[in-house]
Amino acid sequence: MNETVLLLAAAIASGTPLVLAGLGLLINEKSGVLNLGAEGMMLVAAVAGFATALGTGSEILALGAGAAAGAVAAAAFGVLVIGLNANQYAAGLALSIFGAGLSAFVGIGYVGKKLEGPAAPLAGSIGHWLGELPLVGPLLFRQHPVVWLSLALTLLVAWLLYRTRAGLVLRAVGESPESAHALGYPVRTIRFAAVVTGGALCGVAGACLSVVYAPMWVEGLVAGRGWIALALTTFATWRPGRVLVGAWLFGGVTLLQFHLQAQGVAIASQLLAMLPYLATIVVLALISRNPAWIRANMPASLGRPFHAG
Amino acid sequence: MRAGFLPRFEPRGQPSLALSIASPVIALLLTALLAAVLFVALGKDPWRGLSVFFIEPLSGWRPASEVLLKATPLVLCALGLSLCYRSNIWNVGAEGQFLLGAIAAGGMALWLGGPQGALGGLAAGDGPLAALAGRPLQLPLVLLAGVAGGAAWAAITALLRDRCNANEILVSLMLVYVAQQLLSYLVFGPWKDPKGFNFPQTPTFDPSTWLPPLMAGTRLHWGFVLALIAVPLFWFALFRSWRGFQLDVSGQAPAAARYAGFSARRALWTALLVSGGMAGLAGAMEVAGPLRQLTPHVSTGYGFTAIIVAFVGRLHPVGILLAGILLSMMLIGGEYAQSRLGLPGALTGVFQGSMLFMLLACDTLVRSRVRWPWARRLAP
Numbered sequence: 002m003n004e005t006v007l008l009l010a011a012a013i014a015s016g017t018p019l020v021l022a023g024l025g026l027l028i029n030e031k032s033g034v035l036n037l038g039a040e041g042m043m044l045v046a047a048v049a050g051f052a053t054a055l056g057t058g059s060e061i062l063a064l065g066a067g068a069a070a071g072a073v074a075a076a077a078f079g080v081l082v083i084g085l086n087a088n089q090y091a092a093g094l095a096l097s098i099f100g101a102g103l104s105a106f107v108g109i110g111y112v113g114k115k116l117e118g119p120a121a122p123l124a125g126s127i128g129h130w131l132g133e134l135p136l137v138g139p140l141l142f143r144q145h146p147v148v149w150l151s152l153a154l155t156l157l158v159a160w161l162l163y164r165t166r167a168g169l170v171l172r173a174v175g176e177s178p179e180s181a182h183a184l185g186y187p188v189r190t191i192r193f194a195a196v197v198t199g200g201a202l203c204g205v206a207g208a209c210l211s212v213v214y215a216p217m218w219v220e221g222l223v224a225g226r227g228w229i230a231l232a233l234t235t236f237a238t239w240r241p242g243r244v245l246v247g248a249w250l251f252g253g254v255t256l257l258q259f260h261l262q263a264q265g266v267a268i269a270s271q272l273l274a275m276l277p278y279l280a281t282i283v284v285l286a287l288i289s290r291n292p293a294w295i296r297a298n299m300p301a302s303l304g305r306p307f308h309a310g
Numbered sequence: 311m312r313a314g315f316l317p318r319f320e321p322r323g324q325p326s327l328a329l330s331i332a333s334p335v336i337a338l339l340l341t342a343l344l345a346a347v348l349f350v351a352l353g354k355d356p357w358r359g360l361s362v363f364f365i366e367p368l369s370g371w372r373p374a375s376e377v378l379l380k381a382t383p384l385v386l387c388a389l390g391l392s393l394c395y396r397s398n399i400w401n402v403g404a405e406g407q408f409l410l411g412a413i414a415a416g417g418m419a420l421w422l423g424g425p426q427g428a429l430g431g432l433a434a435g436d437g438p439l440a441a442l443a444g445r446p447l448q449l450p451l452v453l454l455a456g457v458a459g460g461a462a463w464a465a466i467t468a469l470l471r472d473r474c475n476a477n478e479i480l481v482s483l484m485l486v487y488v489a490q491q492l493l494s495y496l497v498f499g500p501w502k503d504p505k506g507f508n509f510p511q512t513p514t515f516d517p518s519t520w521l522p523p524l525m526a527g528t529r530l531h532w533g534f535v536l537a538l539i540a541v542p543l544f545w546f547a548l549f550r551s552w553r554g555f556q557l558d559v560s561g562q563a564p565a566a567a568r569y570a571g572f573s574a575r576r577a578l579w580t581a582l583l584v585s586g587g588m589a590g591l592a593g594a595m596e597v598a599g600p601l602r603q604l605t606p607h608v609s610t611g612y613g614f615t616a617i618i619v620a621f622v623g624r625l626h627p628v629g630i631l632l633a634g635i636l637l638s639m640m641l642i643g644g645e646y647a648q649s650r651l652g653l654p655g656a657l658t659g660v661f662q663g664s665m666l667f668m669l670l671a672c673d674t675l676v677r678s679r680v681r682w683p684w685a686r687r688l689a690p
Contacts, residue, residue, distance in 0.1 A: 037479065041663075081667065085674040086319065090400050090479070091621060095666035098614055102659020109654045220656075225487050232480045271495035278487040285481065286474040295475070308321070 008260065009253075010139040013148060016252020018043075018206040018214060020151040022230035023237070023244040024158050025071075025202025030234055031162065032195035033175035033302035037093025038078050040227030041100020042200050043207030046071040048108040050208025051218040054116055063212045064147065064205050071204020072197050074100060079196040083189050086306050101221065111218040147209050151245070154202075159241040171195060175300030178307040188307050203227065225278060232281050236288050238298035254280045319678035329676045334622045334633065337668035344664055354651055362650060363643030363661070375528035377638045379600060383408065383592035383609075385537045385634035387616030389544045390585030392625040396548065398561035399581045403467060403482025404589040405613025406489035407460040411590025412597045413493055414459025415452045416512060416604040419597070420501065422448055423516025448518040453594045460590015461583045463489065468582040472575055478582075486613070494606050501604065512604040521599040533595035537631075540588075544627040557581060589613060611659075615641070618666045637662065 022039060029036050036042075050067035054060060078096050081087040131142040141148075162168040171191060174181045178188045210226070211218050229251060237243035258273035266273075289295055342360060349359035367377050387404045394401040463485060470476040494510070503513040521531040548554040560567035560577040567574065592612065597604060619637050623630030644658030 077667070081670055085671055086677070087670040087673065091666075092670050094402060094617060095663060095670060098618065099660070099663025099667060102656060102661075102663045105656035106654055106660050109656065225484070228480060228483050232477075232484075235477065235480075269495050269499050271491045271498065275488045275491045278484040278491075282470070282476070282481055282484050282488075286470045286476040289476040290474045292475050 006136060006139050008256070010144065012253035012256050013140065013249050014144060014252070015214065015256050016249040017145075017148050017151045018209045018226060019230050019233060019248035019251055020155065020206075020245055021147075021209060022203045022206035022227060023233040023248050024151075024154055024241060025199040025206070026230055026234050027199075027237070027239060027241060027244055028158065028162075028171070028195050028202070029075075029199030030239065030303055031171055031175045031300055032192045033178060033300050033305065033307070034079075034082060034192050034196055035089050035093065035304045036075065036078055036082075036096070036196060036199060037090060037231065038074065038096025038100065038227075039093075039203050039231050040223055040225065041097035041104075042071045042074045042203040043210070043223045043227045044100045044104035044221070045074050046204035046207030047211035047222050048104045048111065048218060049204075051108070051111055051114075051116070051211040051216075053208075054212045054216075055111065055114055058117070060212055064208045067204040067206075067208020067212075068201040069204065071207060072201040075196050075200020075203070076193075078200070079193045082306070083193050083196070086308060089304050089306070097227070105220045108218050108220060112220070114218070116212065116216045145213050147205075147213055150205075155241050155245045162241065172300070175302055178302050178305075182307070192307070203230070206230070229277065229281050232285050235295070235299075236284055238288070238294065239300065240298070251277060251280065318681045318683070319674060320681055321678050325676050330624060330673075333672040333676055334624065334629075334669055336672045337622070337665055338636070340668040340672075341661055341665040344668075345661055348657075348660070352653065354653070359647070359651065359653075362646045363640060366646055366650075367639040367642040372528060373642065375525070375530040377635060377642055378534050379528075379530045379638075380612075380641050381631075381634040381638035382531075382534045382537045382599075383596055383612045384616050384619045384637055385631055386533075386540060386592035386595075387585075387589045387613055388619035388623060388630045388634060389537075389540055389627060390588030391616055391620040392544070392623070392627070392630060393548070393557065394581040394585045395620060396561045396625050397557040397577045397581045398564070399578055400479045401464065401467065401482050401582055401585050402479055402617060403464070403486050403613070404585065404616050405609060405611065406482065406486035407463045407586040407589035408593040408596075408609055408613045409486075409489040409493050410463035411456035411460035411593030412604065412608045413489075413496060413593075414462075414590065415456035415594030416515070416597050417501075418452045418455035419448075419515040419519040420512060422451060423519055448516075449521065449598065452519045452598050453521075453591060456590045456594020456598075457587045458590065460593060461587040463590070464582040464586020465579075467586075468579050471582075472578060493604065493608065497604050497606055503603075510606055514603045515598070519598055520602060521595055529600045531595070531599040533592075533599055536591075536595070537634075541627045541631050548627065553580065589616075610641070615662060618662055621666060622669055640665075 022043060026036065026039055046067035049070035050063040053066035054063035057063070074096060078092055081092045082089050128142070132138045134142065162172065170181065170186055174186065174188050174191050182188045206226075207223060211222055215222060230248075233244055233247050233251070236247045255277045258270070258276050261268065261273055262270055342364065345363065346356035346360055349356040366373065368374050387408060391401060391404055464482070466485060467478050467482040470481050471478045497510045497512060501512045503509070503511055506513070521533055524530045524532055524534060548558070556567065556572040557577050557580065559570065560572050560574055564574070567577075593608065596612075597608060601608065615637055619630055619633045622636065623633035640658055640661055644655045647653040647657050648655040
């Protein structure tokens with residue numbers, strides 16, 4: 002029982018970068034723009050975050066630097082795709098390739114450097130008491146604050162998208178940019194804002210990986226999580242709550258390989274390392290089998306450029 | 311009319327052919343400019359830096375042969391990808407298909423070649439074809455295994471897209487990570503050379519399975535000739551064949567293709583199987599040519615670089631050949647930058663990525679006219 006709870010807590014911790022990136026991409030895609038550059042943005046942000054953490058020792062600054070790096074990378078993508086009407090797929094791939102190259106180049110000096118691990122989040126006797134609570138203690142109160150941030154963000158995004166005027170406009174732009182334009186909404190500005198917001202959240206996710214979760218930098222640290230986060234928006238049929246649960250599930254799958262190894266299961270580590278990727282493929286195939294379901298939930302203009310305005 | 315100084319882009323009726331050819335050149339110049347700025351920022355002489363990337367790889371026959379060697383897999387992969395992108399199928403997993411081609415070809419070479427027992431019970435004796443005098447079938451079998459491996463890997467993507475409507479971008483990309491782990495598993499595990507001092511590598515293949523070098527003293531092999539032959543073949547298939555026309559229509563105007571009765575499923579399978587096969591062939595030739603064994607580092611990202619090659623080459627076979635050589639120069643330039651200037655080799659990735667960025671930006675000019683606000687105000 003106790004071990005299961007600890008395992009669940011670890012799954013939540015390992016899924017948190019996916020929650021953050023998934024929510025960012027969700028906002029991004031709700032506006033009708035598909036950014037395949039998630040992997041690149043996360044890599045660039047991971048280096049930026051790691052460098053900031055190493056220089057300043059502050060995790061908050063590091064996450065902020067990650068957000069800034071992600072936002073800048075996303076802005077470059079936005080200029081290309083929204084300003085210059087470039088193909089979204091090609092531009093996203095370009096961003097992923099560029100991010101991989103840039104992060105490897107900038108990050109060379111940081112390979113092998115060590116950060117001090119994250120401190121216990123809740124100090125003092127109340128914090129200690131909260132951490133000792135059964136179930137919620139390990140699942141929630143002993144987690145890094147970034148986990149709380151991801152929970153708060155999930156609620157915030159759900160509220161913004163479905164309970165506010167701004168969310169309604171954003172969804173309208175994604176469903177039918179022509180109608181939104183006809184109503185006088187600045188479609189391209191809104192899309193650009195959504196892309197930059199998405200990039201910033203992907204950036205927080207990248208920095209979270211290198212500063213909180215790993216905490217270290219190696220080339221290719223993100224290891225496909227950007228792509229998994231992209232798949233996650235599809236699994237979640239573009240719903241914030243489902244992004245959260247899906248991300249934790251994938252966090253669990255990622256963890257499973259280490260857990261099985263620790264248990265001494267006689268399967269080669271490389272085969273276990275395939276698990277998250279295979280799981281992504283399987284779930285993607287299963288969810289996509291029902292085209293009506295996808296069509297009902299997918300932003301109707303996803304991937305389509307909008308010229309006027 | 312909103313006032314301002316930002317240019318507006320008006321779609322052209324017809325994409326400009328001249329600009330479509332000029333766009334990669336402009337992108338290259340902009341990348342070179344960025345590179346020069348970066349070299350200055352890194353405290354290096356920018357002329358020397360540019361020469362390392364764009365001149366020294368072609369100075370002399372030996373470095374040039376290395377450029378052509380690395381251009382071979384790039385051109386082969388990009389030719390296949392051009393077919394996919396033309397039919398609007400976004401295969402981004404050429405890297406995985408390349409690796410599977412390498413694995414299948416390596417497995418075939420080990421199986422045919424050796425008494426080492428690298429493949430367990432299968433390799434008992436001297437290999438099934440050892441009896442054949444002169445062994446003329448060895449190399450074709452190895453290359454065919456590569457083609458089959460790459461095509462099979464792409465077929466997973468095609469199947470899931472066809473049957474489950476799963477997004478081919480995500481599936482083909484996830485399969486890259488799976489392929490990398492599979493290769494790593496094989497060379498660390500069952501296929502590891504028992505006499506290899508525990509290095510993660512297979513035994514060296516039997517010489518009968520090697521791809522012979524094109525000229526003595528270089529690593530350039532006959533695969534380059536094969537790539538040269540593939541260029542006109544693809545040109546013919548794309549622009550002069552009925553199937554190529556169908557693929558092109560289904561990419562540019564899916565509704566028209568449906569109306570004409572062109573099967574979207576057939577386009578999907580054709581594009582993915584051909585591009586998977588080409589990437590697999592490239593992988594097979596990489597291991598049968600310069601490497602002659604499997605290691606975890608069979609590919610240095612050829613499958614991803616090939617995406618850039620396909621776009622820079624304008625999805626046209628001749629353009630792809632030129633772009634393959636250009637991007638290969640940048641790969642070699644990265645190695646030189648490391649050894650001659652003491653700069654990290656990852657610089658190549660930065661240049662590759664920014665080149666694709668610049669290209670996509672320049673492509674706006676192909677599709678649209680620039681209208682400057684002040685020019686408009688002057689006009690009557």
